[in-house]
Amino acid sequence: MTTKTMILRRRSTAAGVLAAALAGAAIVLPASSAHADEAAPSACPPDSYYYNITSLGNDHVGVGPDLYVRNQNPTSTSASFTSQVAGSVSVTASFTTTISGGISLGVINADASTALGIATSYTLTASTGITAGPMTVPANKIQWASYGVNIRKTKGTFGREYSNCTGATTSITLAKHPTGVGWKLWQTSI
Numbered sequence: 486m487t488t489k490t491m492i493l494r495r496r497s498t499a500a501g502v503l504a505a506a507l508a509g510a511a512i513v514l515p516a517s518s519a520h521a522d523e524a525a526p527s528a529c530p531p532d533s534y535y536y537n538i539t540s541l542g543n544d545h546v547g548v549g550p551d552l553y554v555r556n557q558n559p560t561s562t563s564a565s566f567t568s569q570v571a572g573s574v575s576v577t578a579s580f581t582t583t584i585s586g587g588i589s590l591g592v593i594n595a596d597a598s599t600a601l602g603i604a605t606s607y608t609l610t611a612s613t614g615i616t617a618g619p620m621t622v623p624a625n626k627i628q629w630a631s632y633g634v635n636i637r638k639t640k641g642t643f644g645r646e647y648s649n650c651t652g653a654t655t656s657i658t659l660a661k662h663p664t665g666v667g668w669k670l671w672q673t674s675i
Contacts, residue, residue, distance in 0.1 A: 533589045535596035535658065538641035544661070545669040547631035548572030548611045556622040557675060565618030566630040566668070568611065574634035574663050575608040578643070580656040586645055593660050597639045605662040609634045617668040625675045635665045 549570025556562045576590045591607065598605040611633050622628040639662065644655040 532646045533592045533644070535593045535641050535643050535660075536600075538597050538600040538639050540601055541638035541640055541659075543664075544636050544638055545631060545633055546574045546636055546661075547633040547669070548574070549632065552630045552632075554622055554628045555675065556624060556626055556628070559624050561621050561623050563619045564622050564628050565616055565620070566632070567617075568613050568615040568632035570632075571610065571612045572633070573608050573610040574636065576605075576660065576662055578658050578660040580643065580658050582654075582656040584643065584645055584654050584656055586647065586654075588643060588645075590660075593641075593643060593658065594662055597637070597641070597660065597662055600641075601637070601639070603637060603662075603664060605637065605664055607663070609663040609666050611666045615668075617670065620670070622672070626672045627675060629671050629673065631669045633666070633669070634663050635667055635669075636661045637664050638662075 549568065549572070552566045552569075554562070554564040556564075576594045578588065578590060578593055580588065594605050594607055597603075615632060617630055617632070620628065639660050641658055641660070642655050643658040644653045646653045
C-alpha cells in the first residue's frame, strides 16, 4: 500500500466515523483497519515508586573521628574545631523483602524529598579545613564536635510494577537521605 493510499484510507475511515457519530449510529471498525505501521502501546509500563513515607527524624554521619576539648578548669574556656577528614555519604536503604528487578535509590530519594518537602541529595561530601567556633566550654564539661553529613531517616514502602503486567512487588523500606554538610556539636559532663 502506498503512502497516498494509506492517507486516503485514513481520511475515508475518519469521515465514516464522523458521519456515523453525527447520525447517532454506532460504528465498529473491522480488525483489518489496523495498520502494520502503528504499534500498540504497552499496557503496563515498568515503574518504581516510594510511598506512605514518614520521617523518622534527623541524624548525623561523621566522616572522621569525633573531636573534643576537655575543660577541667574551674572557669570557662574557648574552643574551635577544624575538620581533618574528607568523605562522602550517599543514600542508603534497607528492605524487609527482596524486590525482583532491584531497587532504585534515586526514586526513593526523589519521592522522599517531594513527600516531606525537604532538599535531599544522592551523595554529599564533607571536606577538610572547615572550622566551627570559637565556642565557650563551661567548667567541668567536654565539648564534642563531629564534622560530616546530616541525614533524614524515612520509613516507607518501595514498590515496582513490572512491564509484563504481573503486578507489583513491595517492601517496607528504611532509608537515609543526605540533606546537608555540617558540624554536630554537643557537651557532656566530665
